[in-house]
Amino acid sequence: MPATFFAVDHSLNKNLLLLWLILNLQSLVTMSIMLSKKVANIPPFYVMEVLERAQQLEEKGRSIIHLEIGEPDFPTAPHICDAAATAMCAGNTKYTHSQGLIELRQAIAKKYKDRFNVDITPEQIIVTSGTSPAMLLLFIALINPEDEIIMSNPHYACYPNFVTSTGGVPDYIYTNQDNGFMLQPKEVAAHINPKTKAILINSPSNPTGQVLSDSILRGIVEVAGEIPIISDEIYQGLVYEGDDHTILEYTENAFVLNGFSKLYAMTGWRLGYLITPKEHIRTLQKIQQNLFISTNAFVQYAGIAALEGPQEHVKEMVETYNKRRLYLIKRLKEMGFEIKTEPKGAYYVLADARKFGEDSLEMSRQILENIGVAITPGIDFGIGAEGHLRFSYANSLDNIKEGMKRLEKYLSE
Ligand SMILES: Cc1ncc(COP(=O)(O)O)c(C=O)c1O
Structure with missing residues (x-):
């Protein structure tokens, strides 16, 4: 709203308000079409939405295992x-x-x-x-x-x-x-x-x-x-x-x-x-x-x-990620997720979850709300990943183990 709107004396009668609206119609219309068409349909970055919802739940005292975000859990050296x-x-x-x-x-x-x-x-x-x-x-x-x-x-x-x-x-x-x-x-x-x-x-x-x-x-x-x-x-x-x-x-x-x-x-x-x-x-x-x-x-x-500077800390991080990777792949396969070609880099596993559901967004929502495990829906990465869930192993092995325990119990029920 233009600043002039706030300057309007609210004791003005209805006619004056109507006149103000007519005079400002042009700018009201312009405001409603102000944003570029290029970004009108920009989708959210779903992983951030999952993270934000997970943080909301944490604020309410829920225990959340974060396997959604692609952010190293290590401090900067x-x-x-x-x-x-x-x-x-x-x-x-x-x-x-x-x-x-x-x-x-x-x-x-x-x-x-x-x-x-x-x-x-x-x-x-x-x-x-x-x-x-x-x-x-x-x-x-x-x-x-x-x-x-x-x-x-x-x-x-x-x-x-x-x-x-x-x-x-x-x-x-x-x-x-x-x-x-x-x-x-x-x-x-x-x-x-x-x-x-x-x-x-x-x-x-x-x-x-x-x-x-x-x-x-x-x-x-x-x-x-x-x-x-x-x-x-x-x-x-x-x-x-x-x-x-x-x-x-x-x-x-x-x-x-x-x-x-x-x-x-x-x-x-x-x-x-x-x-x-x-x-x-x-x-x-x-x-x-x-x-x-x-x-x-x-x-x-x-x-x-x-x-x-020294690179030992990088080597240690890489070794730690690898241990988590191997554990996560093994556990997900045991639960029935399909991983035909095992991932060899970054810190993600994109697992085929179609055995459990087609709608990855809904699946990740349900998993987060019910058992407090945050996972990114495949749809965030395009229609080619629908029916998949992305697990990030940029979290400690203990947390990954706890996340897998909760998930296994949830899926078996
Ligand atoms: C493939 C890829 N490229 C770029 C980025 C953005 O990285 P930066 O933090 O340097 O902006 C990310 C972040 O997750 C990523 O996964």
Whole structure:
């Protein structure tokens, strides 16, 4: 309502009020259609809705086991926290270079060289406040109206919303338990058309936990030809069987999204980055300058400490996740959930729950309300995951055990 409404003297007679309404009709109509059509049908991020309901129940004293949220239960390592505190106290509280501190960009380039033997320069990197803003920068830069982005379905819940809200159209390739939820190069080839702007991949994957193999990545790059690949590598390093890869091992015609949230247990710090082909740096930098100016300075120092400091804590976290993964898969299978291809990365199990029901949202609601176990409904990740439930093992083994005990009892009843 415009401020003038509140200034109206309520002793005015009805006629005056009517006159006011007529005079303001135009602005009332404008207000009701103010929001963009692009976002009118944006779905909620269901995992957040589950979390918020779970927190509401906790406030009322209910015991809740959280297997919904994709957030490490580990604290950020002390040396990373110290680096941020030291940087803040030393006065690193100003804007930085729009692309990020050169020392952090050098450390990122070194990580890619040391782990994957790929050569990128610090100039190709834009440091952002999380991987999500990096995604926004990229889609704003890439998408013309109606441009299509090929992606798998199931997919990370927010991808289609980034694409549609920047004017594009998601072009889904449905994957399933039978093909291990893997994008197949042949199908990618069949989807490519004149409107295809990019092919989006995510390995290790949220929600499937699957890791794209060397041959699949090679195959996708081959069929992509001139079309760039967008590779979301945020779960890089969280791999329990086999190797993970960066798309940069296979092609330079790629945009890489990555960040510190998952591997370094730094979700709340908001630190990520985008690696771009050289010819697009300037455009992306200009968008970054306009939209975000730069990323928090002392958080960037924390990022340098994460990359350059000791890595034992990361190794320990990976070992712990793996123990939970093996336990969770075993228990879910015992209960009758179908997991044809076991997940090998990230910290998720996407289990086929159709034996228990078709409507994943309703199933997750019932489970939460009845036994206090919070799980993400498959539908959050696209129609390809309907009938499935996503279990996150970013929670302690004790809590996972308790969650499985409650679930087993509930399902058997
Ligand atoms: C696949 C994927 N990409 C991106 C993100 C967003 O990460 P960030 O915390 O860096 O914004 C997430 C968060 O869960 C994710 O699962």
